[in-house]
Amino acid sequence: MTLTPAPVPVGRSVQVKVPATTANLGPGFDTLGLALSLYDNLTVTVRDAPGARVEVVGVGAGEVPTDDRNLVVTAIRHTFAEFGYALPGLDLVARNAIPHGRGLGSSGAAIVSGIMAAKGLLDGIVDIDSNALLAIATELEGHPDNVAPALFGGLTIAWTSHDSPRHKKLMVHRGVSPLMCVPESTMSTELARSLRPASVPHEDAIFNVSRSALLIAALIQSPELLLDATEDRLHQSYRAAAMPGTESLITELRSHGLAAVVSGAGPSILVLCSDPAQRLEAAELVAKHTATHWQTLMLAVDFKGATVISRPVEALV
Known part of the structure; x- marks a missing residue:
């Protein structure tokens, strides 16, 4: 598929905040997830030069890729492509607090960060609704139990209906x-x-x-x-x-x-x-x-x- 250059002006910038998540919660395997008050923060700015340049502060600094191979960049590129647009040149600053490889949804948070950044950059050009956000995130992550609470917060029940992921958000008792x-x-x-x-x-x-x-x-x-x-x-x-x-x-x-x-x-x-x-x-x-x-x-x-x-x-x- 031929992609159109994205009509996003140089200098447009978005700030994204995504919570950590915990999935399964014991018996709810691949179904239940909970968003928690620990956050990755991302700033993305469109630049003249092609490609992506990533600065990582905090968790993952010196460990994760800082170029086009970065998972956040992959998620932004994939979201742009879903709507027929090529990825513009980007500067990213990722301030990470979610531990990697420890069951707190770090990969899901990176994917959701990229998708939400793309949503912000394409604001006024493409309307990306909650169903599309969940579908793109699930396609990249492979299952929705972490990305659903990262996207929507609270306690989420995730399932697949007619080959598309769905979710229901519930509020948690204040004593929990x-x-x-x-x-x-x-x-x-x-x-x-x-x-x-x-x-x-x-x-x-x-x-x-x-x-x-x-x-x-x-x-x-x-x-x-x-x-x-x-x-x-x-x-x-x-x-x-x-x-x-x-x-x-x-x-x-x-x-x-x-x-x-x-x-x-x-x-x-x-x-x-x-x-x-x-x-x-x-x-x-x-x-x-x-x-x-x-x-x-x-x-x-x-x-x-x-x-x-x-x-x-x-x-x-």
Whole structure:
């Protein structure tokens, strides 16, 4: 397909903010996701020279590509191409806080950052609605459970209908207090997915259906049910051997009545506490668990999702 040069003026700039996410939440494998108050920030400016130049500050500095191979640039290019436009020359500054390779949706955040940047740059030229945003993000990420909450915030249920991804956003009970436990080690999403069996026993599937339904009720109405609601038989036990430190801490936390689960593909741990006092209790237990060093992050649920602000060219003069 021949792409048309994008009618985006040199100097147009957008600022994007995207939250971290945690997927699965225990039983909701590839379906449930939650946006959290930890953010990557991106500034993109159109320039005269072709190609992309990326500056990375914070997480990923010196590690991720800083040219056209960068995942954010890939997402911007893909979005422009979806609407028939070639990528203009770009300067990008990425200020990242979301850890990479630890189950907090960093790749999904990068993809959503790029798509939202493209949306802002094409403002007034193309109208990119929420369905298109989710479809493009899912195509790039491969599944919608992380990109849906990154885009829309809150608790999201994601599914596919007639070959297109869909989502439902729900508000979370104000008492729910997430604690994220982040280790120094990383985990490949591809490896984590490869550890799942091709099929599971019928009774395990029924078990997870019941727990997923209960988890929705616990998160939006009855946080006291979170421990039972986060039980899982579909994926966490199969991945445990690859993340022994994660498995050990989850077992300990749950033995104290705390709803601890693997965050996404891991190895980070999400503890869904029913109130701030219980979250402090969880953090104290993690601090005593000295077999592995864990960074604890007391986060809020992000309800806004990704945002983009456009700065007109004349504002930059």
